[in-house]
Amino acid sequence: TADWLISEFFLKDHSSGIQLKNIKFTGEKKSLGYFIYKGEFKILPSDGIILSTGNVIDSEGSLGNIASTENHSDGDIDIEIIANNRSYDAAIIEFDFMSFSDSVSFSYVFASEEYPEYVNFGVSDAFAFLVSEKDDNKKINLATLPNSSIPITIDLINIKANSQYFIANSHIDFINQNYSESALRFYYENKRLFEFDGFTVVLETGLKLKPFTIYHFKIVIADVGDMKFDSWVLLKGNSFRSCGLKSNPTKQQITTYFNEFSTDTLHISELDSTISIETPIYFEFDSDKLNDSAQTIIDHIITMLNNTDFSLEINGYADKVGNNKYNIELSKLRADAVKNYIISKGISEKRIESAGKGVLELQDDHLSRKVQFIFK
Numbered sequence: 460t461a462d463w464l465i466s467e468f469f470l471k472d473h474s475s476g477i478q479l480k481n482i483k484f485t486g487e488k489k490s491l492g493y494f495i496y497k498g499e500f501k502i503l504p505s506d507g508i509i510l511s512t513g514n515v516i517d518s519e520g521s522l523g524n525i526a527s528t529e530n531h532s533d534g535d536i537d538i539e540i541i542a543n544n545r546s547y548d549a550a551i552i553e554f555d556f557m558s559f560s561d562s563v564s565f566s567y568v569f570a571s572e573e574y575p576e577y578v579n580f581g582v583s584d585a586f587a588f589l590v591s592e593k594d595d596n597k598k599i600n601l602a603t604l605p606n607s608s609i610p611i612t613i614d615l616i617n618i619k620a621n622s623q624y625f626i627a628n629s630h631i632d633f634i635n636q637n638y639s640e641s642a643l644r645f646y647y648e649n650k651r652l653f654e655f656d657g658f659t660v661v662l663e664t665g666l667k668l669k670p671f672t673i674y675h676f677k678i679v680i681a682d683v684g685d686m687k688f689d690s691w692v693l694l695k696g697n698s699f700r701s702c703g704l705k706s707n708p709t710k711q712q713i714t715t716y717f718n719e720f721s722t723d724t725l726h727i728s729e730l731d732s733t734i735s736i737e738t739p740i741y742f743e744f745d746s747d748k749l750n751d752s753a754q755t756i757i758d759h760i761i762t763m764l765n766n767t768d769f770s771l772e773i774n775g776y777a778d779k780v781g782n783n784k785y786n787i788e789l790s791k792l793r794a795d796a797v798k799n800y801i802i803s804k805g806i807s808e809k810r811i812e813s814a815g816k817g818v819l820e821l822q823d824d825h826l827s828r829k830v831q832f833i834f835k
Contacts, residue, residue, distance in 0.1 A: 460484070461552050464493060464508050469565070469699045474765040474805075476559040476701030478720050486550035487530045489514045494693060498652055500645055502626060503568055504661060504695035510550040512584060512682045513689035518570065520652045526572045529686040538681040541600065541610050542585045549681035555593065555673055557719060559766035562703025564665030566695035569602075572688045573613045574657025575629050582684030583613035586692045590666060593673040601664040612683075613690075616659060629656035655691065667703065671712035673719055707767045710734050713834075721759055733772075736760075736832040740797070744780070747792035749800060757797060760832055761804050770810045772833040773797050776819035783817060791815025797830050 461484035470477060484491055492515035496503040509515045513528030534546030556563075571584055587610070588601035602611050604624060609615055618627050628649050638646065668674060680692045708716070710729040713736070717725050726737040738760075740753040749757070764771060775794030777786040794813035802808050819829070 461491065461554075464491070465552065465554060468493060468506070468696050469508055469694055471697045471700035474762065476705070476766045477563065477699060478557045478716070478762070480555050480720060482552070482554040484550075484552050486510075487532055487548075489516070489528075490530065490548075490550035491515065491552070494518070496652075498648055500648060502649070502660070503693065504566065504698070507696035507698070508552075508694040509691055510552065510586075510678065510680050510694075511689055511691045512548045512550065512680055512686075515691065517689060518654055518691050520650065521654055524654065526654045526689040527687050528689055531686065535679050535681050537587055537589055537598070537677070538585050538679055538683065541587055542583060542612065542683045544581065544583075544683050546585075546681040546683050547686045549679055552678040553676065555675055555719075557673055557716065558668060558670055558701040558703070559708075560701040560703035560705045561670050562665060562667050563700065564663055564702050565699040566661055566663045567602075567698075568659050568661055568693040568695075569611050569616075569690070570653070570655040570658035570693065571613055571690035572655050573690065574655070575618060575627070575631055577613065577688065578617045578619075579614050580684075582682075582687075583615075584681065584683050584688075584690035585610065585612045586680035586690070587677070588664065589677040589679070590668075591675050592669070593675060598677075599666060601666060603664070605662065605664075611659065611662075617657065624659050624662065626658050626660060627656075628653055628658065632657075655689075661695065663698075665702065670703075670705070671708050671715055673715075701766070705766060707769055707834075708763075713763070716763070717759065721756065723756060732835065734834045736834070738830070738832060741829050742793055744778075745789070747789065747796045749796055753797075754800065757800055758804075761801055761806060763834070764801070764806050764810065767834075769834040771801075771812070772835060773811065773813040774816045774831040774833070775813070776816050776829055776831070779818050787815050787817045789815070790817055794830055 462482040465482050490511045492509050494509045495506045517526035530548040535549035538546040589598040591598045714727050723739050728735045738756050773794045775790035777790040798813040
């Protein structure tokens with residue numbers, strides 16, 4: 460599924476400073492998959508996600524076959540704007556994301572069976588990486604040549620145009636060349652492994668953005684002009700990362716984060732240089748054991764610590780049942796249970812303080828048995 464592929468094989472890791480939500484795929488099931496590459500010449504990423512205008516499996520090398528699956532599915536309006544032509548058989552992954560820094564990046568390869576015969580014939584397949592701020596219709600296309608606004612299409616990157624970014628994989632491009640022995644080995648390995656007749660080198664792209672802001676990401680590839688001859692985009696595995704400058708978020712930015720990525724209701728307040736988060740982490744009566752829902756909330760706190768230089772104060776509370784000494788001890792055990800869980804996830808103990816505050820006077824005793832987080 461797209462959710463599994465993007466969250467497990469496109470995102471660098473779950474502590475890398477990017478949060479994802481609302482992942483979905485539009486297109487034929489056979490147009491989305493996962494690839495592994497073990498070629499000698501290291502010209503592709505070792506693994507990652509692959510999307511196709513036809514069938515992802517047809518990207519594998521074969522003996523004289525032609526990859527030209529016609530899915531007879533819908534095209535995509537954004538591709539049609541880029542290519543100035545009608546599109547078909549679109550494969551689309553979309554999701555929302557938030558970066559903790561002011562930049563993101565990832566790497567990819569574009570490949571096609573249209574090379575070289577259909578260059579400049581008006582059927583140039585195209586793809587796009589479109590990023591827009593939430594509720595903003597202005598889209599930025601990241602599928603361009605490095606340091607350029609030129610979109611990557613069959614017509615605009617090939618053996619003659621922007622050839623420094625192109626690798627030929629067709630006997631038509633090969634037959635009249637005087638190749639060295641190493642070049643022959645390079646060609647024959649690629650021809651054996653890959654069905655596509657041309658592809659780009661591994662390209663890196665990205666953009667500057669506003670941290671702690673929701674953006675929409677659309678990855679799309681489509682046939683242009685007709686449904687014949689397939690193209691693919693290969694996303695380098697675990698390459699999507701937050702790679703810019705980080706700074707500690709404001710109260711409003713923390714609020715935005717929890718509103719977007721947590722289903723729990725939290726109260727967030729600010730006093731002087733500290734930000735307090737009242738979370739619904741509740742304990743059973745006379746217990747300091749964390750349940751699954753508590754760990755989910757704490758994981759959000761860990762994400763915040765992984766991507767800031769905040770220190771954290773954890774205050775534990777108990778209800779009014781029991782004497783004061785016992786309640787102080789129990790509330791400290793609850794704070795320590797949270798602290799130990801956070802440390803077990805790789806956060807330095809030096810950044811965390813925990814304290815038992817005893818009884819929290821509330822009408823509902825259950826709501827008194829909780830912890831409070833303070834970022835400092």
